[in-house]
Amino acid sequence: MKKLILSTTALALTAGLAMAETVRMGTEGAYPPYNFINDAGEVDGFERELGDELCTRAELTCEWVTNEWDSIIPNLVSGNYDTIIAGMSITAERDEVIDFTQNYTQPDPSGYLALMGADVDVKGGILAAQTGTIQAAHIAASGATLVEFATPEETIAAVRSGEADAVLADDAYLRPFAAENDDLTMLAETELLGGGVGMGVRESDGELKAKFDAAIQSMKDDGTLNALLAKWEIGPGF
Template sequence: MKKLLLASALLAFGAGLASAEVVRLATEGAYPPFNFIDDKGEIAGFEREFGDEICKRAALECTWTTNEWDSIIPNLQSGNYDVIIAGMSITEERGKIITFSENYYPPAASAYLAASADADVKGGVVSAQVSTIQAAYVAESGATLLEFPTPDETVAAVRNGEAVAVFADKDYLRPFADESNGALMFVGDDISIGGGVGLGMRQSDTELKAKMDAAIQAMKADGSLNTLIEKYFGAEGLKF
């Protein structure tokens, strides 16, 4: 009898676990307006709201966690969480090790932000965040690449003269330029690299990818994704 009770209790516990499918989302929390830790200490930004919305549409229970950018792919593979939602651009190189959902932000412009209008972005020292498409681009551009673990430090490097310019997503850099009272400015043309921003998932999680893709398509179709982009990126944000 005791064993029977125990077995049924275990079974109920197991069933409880199985029915509530929990998906863990990981973000960096340092890349406004995509994702950041707000002053309450909670994850906020475009991806927070977007992530909660697609989870609702896909009928998944989602929990959030933060992870350092540099180890965000290895920790996905070792199963610490299930989805990367961290402003990660879809690239062929990353596509070899993880799988991407459909993009939820169009291929965006990257730009150089410098402290002077005549900054030499092709031959000088240019800062970028480590393991980003921008860092790869700078390395091939002929400039000297100066890498930092967080995006904030890449901008700080320009302010204190360590680098002549920072190369990053224009959406991330725009507030810095706007709020610097002219101390920082965009230099040169915008450069479009990458295939837009997508969710990163393990290659074996095909079922999860299908659910996420369906939710993203639905959000694109009814225009709610564009509304969300407008809310966080303003009029300059790219729409679908």
């Protein structure tokens, strides 16, 4: 899914968890259905349900912390929270800075959202994406013109304003906008990017990683992860 463009200064940050009694779960809170803030002001969505269940199975006490996407890895590394559970795809570039658990989603197609009736050239047009995502990296390498925005909502607004021909993001994020708005539509083209989504942890926190790996595997084995993916309409199951 998303891919941060990391600075060399961020790469140098280090911190240790030391297996604190409370594990702080870092998320963005702005990317439904993976994670969002509900009307009660609480973190909600697929990853909230998943994270709470993983913490129960791992016998950990967890609390939720929100952080803007563009600094979510540096703030993990510097110790502001202990995991990232924020729709983050496992990539080789990120794996140089942090460790990942095994994936809890399969690679999910990214789709293009455009204005109804628009003639969009996804190879040479002007395409919007959230800053630091694998979708932004794909556009930049494709020959199309990339316009980046700090939040996913701003990418939709750019399509409506005519600043971008289409937005590229996770299909599970974009499709509800097309279903609920007569002026927007999903294009036929899709892109399969990334290696599935996993939890990010600091490289020094091998014990914590192992606990979450075992919990994810147990959810795969008993079918509860597939049920949760189906509930939130996120990609294929395992």
